[in-house]
Amino acid sequence: MNALVLSAIFGVVMMFSGVFFKRNAPIKTTGIIAMILLLIANCMEMKGIKLFRFDVSAFMSFTDYALFFNSLAIFATLVYLLVTSGEMEKIGRNLADYFALIFFIIAGITITTSFTSLLSLFLGIEIISIPLYILTGADKKNLKSNEAALKYFLMGSFSTGILLMGIALIYGSQGTFSIDKMNFITDAKSNPNLHIAGMLFLLFAMSFKASVAPFHFWTPDVYDGAPTVFTSFMATIVKAAVFVGFVRLFGGAFATMEKTWSIWVAVMIAVTLFVGNITAVFQQSVKRMLAYSSISQAGFLLFAVYAMNSAAREGLLIYSAAYCLATIGIFAVLSKMDDYSFEGFNGLAKRQPVLAFTGTICLLSLAGIPLTAGFLGKFYMLKAAINTGQNLWLVIFAVIMAAVSAYYYFRVIQAMYFKEGPAQSVPATRLEKYTLIFICVLIVLLGIFPNAFLSWLYF
Amino acid sequence: MIALLLILIPLLGGIITFFIKKEEGARTWSLLAAIATFIVAILGFTICNSAEALTYKAPWMGLLNSSFSIAADGMGAMLCMLTAISFPIIFVSTWNTPYRKAKNFLGLMLLTQAGLMGVFLAMDALLFYFFWELALIPVYFICSQWGGEKRIKVTFKFFIYTFVGSLLMLVGILYIYSKTNSFDITAFYNAQLPFDQQMWVFWLFFLAFAIKMPVFPFHTWQPDAYQQSPTAATMVLSGIMVKMGLLGLLRWLLPVLPVASYSWGDTVSTMAVIGIVYASLVALQQNDMKRLVAYSSIAHIGLMCLAVFAENKSAVQGTLLQMFSHGINILGMWVIVEIIERKFGTTKMSELGGIAKKAPALTIFFFIIALANIALPLTNAFIGEFLMFNGILGVDPNISKYGIPFAVLAGIGIVILGAVYTLKMARNVFLGETNSLTESATDIVFHEKAILGIIAITIIVAGIYPQHLLHSFEDITNSILNKSDVLHLLKTKH
Numbered sequence: 028m029n030a031l032v033l034s035a036i037f038g039v040v041m042m043f044s045g046v047f048f049k050r051n052a053p054i055k056t057t058g059i060i061a062m063i064l065l066l067i068a069n070c071m072e073m074k075g076i077k078l079f080r081f082d083v084s085a086f087m088s089f090t091d092y093a094l095f096f097n098s099l100a101i102f103a104t105l106v107y108l109l110v111t112s113g114e115m116e117k118i119g120r121n122l123a124d125y126f127a128l129i130f131f132i133i134a135g136i137t138i139t140t141s142f143t144s145l146l147s148l149f150l151g152i153e154i155i156s157i158p159l160y161i162l163t164g165a166d167k168k169n170l171k172s173n174e175a176a177l178k179y180f181l182m183g184s185f186s187t188g189i190l191l192m193g194i195a196l197i198y199g200s201q202g203t204f205s206i207d208k209m210n211f212i213t214d215a216k217s218n219p220n221l222h223i224a225g226m227l228f229l230l231f232a233m234s235f236k237a238s239v240a241p242f243h244f245w246t247p248d249v250y251d252g253a254p255t256v257f258t259s260f261m262a263t264i265v266k267a268a269v270f271v272g273f274v275r276l277f278g279g280a281f282a283t284m285e286k287t288w289s290i291w292v293a294v295m296i297a298v299t300l301f302v303g304n305i306t307a308v309f310q311q312s313v314k315r316m317l318a319y320s321s322i323s324q325a326g327f328l329l330f331a332v333y334a335m336n337s338a339a340r341e342g343l344l345i346y347s348a349a350y351c352l353a354t355i356g357i358f359a360v361l362s363k364m365d366d367y368s369f370e371g372f373n374g375l376a377k378r379q380p381v382l383a384f385t386g387t388i389c390l391l392s393l394a395g396i397p398l399t400a401g402f403l404g405k406f407y408m409l410k411a412a413i414n415t416g417q418n419l420w421l422v423i424f425a426v427i428m429a430a431v432s433a434y435y436y437f438r439v440i441q442a443m444y445f446k447e448g449p450a451q452s453v454p455a456t457r458l459e460k461y462t463l464i465f466i467c468v469l470i471v472l473l474g475i476f477p478n479a480f481l482s483w484l485y486f
Numbered sequence: 487m488i489a490l491l492l493i494l495i496p497l498l499g500g501i502i503t504f505f506i507k508k509e510e511g512a513r514t515w516s517l518l519a520a521i522a523t524f525i526v527a528i529l530g531f532t533i534c535n536s537a538e539a540l541t542y543k544a545p546w547m548g549l550l551n552s553s554f555s556i557a558a559d560g561m562g563a564m565l566c567m568l569t570a571i572s573f574p575i576i577f578v579s580t581w582n583t584p585y586r587k588a589k590n591f592l593g594l595m596l597l598t599q600a601g602l603m604g605v606f607l608a609m610d611a612l613l614f615y616f617f618w619e620l621a622l623i624p625v626y627f628i629c630s631q632w633g634g635e636k637r638i639k640v641t642f643k644f645f646i647y648t649f650v651g652s653l654l655m656l657v658g659i660l661y662i663y664s665k666t667n668s669f670d671i672t673a674f675y676n677a678q679l680p681f682d683q684q685m686w687v688f689w690l691f692f693l694a695f696a697i698k699m700p701v702f703p704f705h706t707w708q709p710d711a712y713q714q715s716p717t718a719a720t721m722v723l724s725g726i727m728v729k730m731g732l733l734g735l736l737r738w739l740l741p742v743l744p745v746a747s748y749s750w751g752d753t754v755s756t757m758a759v760i761g762i763v764y765a766s767l768v769a770l771q772q773n774d775m776k777r778l779v780a781y782s783s784i785a786h787i788g789l790m791c792l793a794v795f796a797e798n799k800s801a802v803q804g805t806l807l808q809m810f811s812h813g814i815n816i817l818g819m820w821v822i823v824e825i826i827e828r829k830f831g832t833t834k835m836s837e838l839g840g841i842a843k844k845a846p847a848l849t850i851f852f853f854i855i856a857l858a859n860i861a862l863p864l865t866n867a868f869i870g871e872f873l874m875f876n877g878i879l880g881v882d883p884n885i886s887k888y889g890i891p892f893a894v895l896a897g898i899g900i901v902i903l904g905a906v907y908t909l910k911m912a913r914n915v916f917l918g919e920t921n922s923l924t925e926s927a928t929d930i931v932f933h934e935k936a937i938l939g940i941i942a943i944t945i946i947v948a949g950i951y952p953q954h955l956l957h958s959f960e961d962i963t964n965s966i967l968n969k970s971d972v973l974h975l976l977k978t979k980h
Binding site for chain 2: 341391396397398406409410413414416419422423426427429430433434437441444445446477478481
């Protein structure tokens with residue numbers, strides 16, 4: 028609750044900060060301070076200190092898990108702002124608006140992760156999506172950015188329609204929006220088609236938002252077209268939040284129908300991993316490769332929905348943390364490059380050792396090498412999937428795809444370290460370098476001591 | 487404590503090496519770190535070899551029931567010893583080899599050593615997996631950065647191969663963990679999966695080990711990787727890293743999945759035998775010394791893999807002894823190849839010849855090592871191979887009916903063809919007339935003599951008096967055989 032109200036207020040504050048401050052520096056500072064305050068407020072709620080007392084129990088319930096994820100998302104956003112706010116001001120003149128939109132997205136995230144009513148899920152998803160449409164088109168003079176925004180908007184609104192349709196069907200079947208009160212036990216009299224159709228519509232709509240294949244077609248174009256700093260945001264924090272909502276929806280409302288949907292989800296995992304990884308192998312641009320890789324990472328995140336046990340819930344947190352940090356890091360490195368092709372990275376290690384080294388740690392984490400957080404994320408997901416005791420082919424397929432992913436991640440490392448070339452890049456500021464090193468330290472610490480991270484959940 | 491130090495010294499030493507600016511200083515420091523590890527190993531395995539000194543256990547991932555548990559049993563101690571001897575030798579023998587940014591090279595080498603020590607000591611499946619991967623990453627960077635012309639492609643192939651293998655092993659580990667709920671090795675030994683599960687989990691583990699060893703048909707990464715890597719890395723790869731696969735078989739496969747190891751034994755043995763004969767035949771055709779040694783190594787590893795699946799005392803004792811001997815011999819072989827490459831700039835046998843006349847000391851050492859490679863009596867390899875062949879021939883007919891054909895085919899490959907290609911190399915490189923390239927050759931200098939001397943002495947001492955080593959393997963051999971004793975299990979069932 029703290030985070031929800033405050034992020035909405037801060038969003039408005041940031042909008043007006045553009046009126047008061049003429050220069051960018053104070054806007055950035057205000058935004059970062061506001062984000063820190065938001066993090067503190069959310070941590071206070073984790074400890075039981077509530078600043079606002081409205082009764083919203085019919086719509087949202089702020090469970091420990093949701094609060095923990097919110098802290099994670101806000102923290103990741105803070106890191107993201109620290110490392111990319113310098114690049115953000117180069118996109119356009121409306122820096123204050125970008126900050127405001129990011130705060131609104133955070134508000135949407137807090138709703139999506141803690142909804143109890145399908146209506147609040149819909150609200151949350153929309154509050155996330157609409158600012159994202161705007162951020163995608165933020166680079167107004169760039170044709171690609173405009174195209175991406177239009178595409179994203181059209182496809183996104185279509186999928187929102189499907190989401191609404193699904194909610195309507197479920198309401199028709201159950202007579203309630205509350206996910207706790209749903210009861211899908213089918214007897215001879217009732218017709219199961221209504222809620223099965225509703226469930227499938229919701230599955231497809233959520234898959235679209237999470238860029239799970241075969242609903243992923245918008246992803247590469249939008250991620251490629253959007254300004255790099257915003258791609259970084261929507262591919263990480265937003266996506267992880269959608270997955271938390273996904274798990275909440277299917278673990279809460281549809282838990283009793285698990286037999287019906289688990290095979291659908293299993294097939295979607297396989298397709299997502301296959302499409303994401305195989306297509307990423309053939310990309311020439313690192314940015315597009317990362318777009319496809321984010322699809323394949325979504326395949327791994329989907330294991331949390333598929334397995335739906337305690338290991339999966341923990342895994343979702345670790346995986347989100349690992350994936351967000353590493354992807355924010357690698358996109359921050361990417362945003363410094365002049366040339367986004369693989370050749371553009373040739374010889375970066377000589378010119379920018381800090382960027383190359385931190386980028387390497389992030390890539391190793393994405394590839395799932397031990398001692399990095401990414402390994403533990405994959406580890407937990409695989410563990411969760413094995414614990415279900417069925418469809419073990421999926422696990423074996425997933426690890427083979429993980430090995431494929433090592434192929435394209437290591438291509439970047441090869442270019443940076445082992446190939447000669449004039450990698451052209453904008454020098455990073457001191458703050459950005461320190462933040463990148465901080466990200467790497469977090470990745471390694473999380474990879475060695477996941478207990479310290481997860482124990483917060485069990486306090 | 488000793489066990490922990492064996493990992494910590496190279497780890498910290500390696501990290502510090504990255505920050506030493508001067509090349510000379512970095513070289514000295516890394517050598518000192520390697521020697522310190524060696525001294526600790528010697529002390530640990532001779533004087534203070536109490537159980538407390540050799541084991542260390544600390545809580546790690548409590549939620550997962552995984553702990554930082556390391557211990558040196560007979561096999562682990564032997565392999566740690568091999569690693570500890572090898573690194574000083576490698577550093578001294580490549581002392582004069584120029585490397586761009588030598589500090590990074592040496593730092594990565596020491597990190598590899600730490601990873602290898604961890605693999606040999608880990609008594610927790612998750613920890614084992616961690617170290618298994620960690621040993622690979624620095625080697626990947628070493629080979630890609632400082633290797634030959636085609637290094638990037640070749641090393642990448644090597645990396646992807648082993649990465650696939652180890653991920654499959656991870657699935658296997660997780661599968662057993664889902665039944666035991668603990669990563670501890672004793673929990674794994676007591677897992678006793680049902681037969682049908684063992685049958686496919688076996689392959690998840692075996693593929694990882696087979697790729698690492700490598701066993702035919704998973705060997706294709708190896709000759710290229712050995713040829714293209716800088717020789718220091720090749721020494722690590724061929725002398726020590728391949729032993730990771732064998733250790734995996736003996737510690738993590740046979741005792742954990744005894745029934746499957748028994749059922750798949752003949753399949754694996756057939757692969758090993760094909761590999762032995764094939765690799766020996768290919769070795770005969772090679773013109774490049776590096777590739778010849780690489781293929782010879784595939785053949786020797788194949789024999790060890792064959793012996794492991796004979797599952798009797800003679801064979802396992804022989805394998806353990808040969809793991810040590812093979813490490814020493816191939817290290818010596820690479821030291822000589824490295825010297826020749828540095829002196830003449832080529833390792834093509836057709837371009838060399840007559841070195842014996844110009845460099846007698848080098849030639850003597852080469853012949854000692856070459857004879858050990860053929861397993862002549864009085865060399866260390868003789869004892870190991872004798873025990874292994876003895877074990878394969880005497881295999882219990884309930885375990886394998888094909889002991890004799892396997893032994894005969896392996897004998898043709900290792901004993902006969904092995905002698906042919908090794909002596910062919912001796913003749914082409916060292917004997918005969920000198921040519922324009924070798925005309926101006928000089929003999930080896932003092933530090934090279936010293937390290938080759940140490941290797942030669944180890945070869946002969948272990949060949950004449952292997953009793954001490956064999957004795958130290960007694961316990962571990964018995965415990966491995968005890969845990970994987972399928973015949974006993976089958977009898978009690980019926």
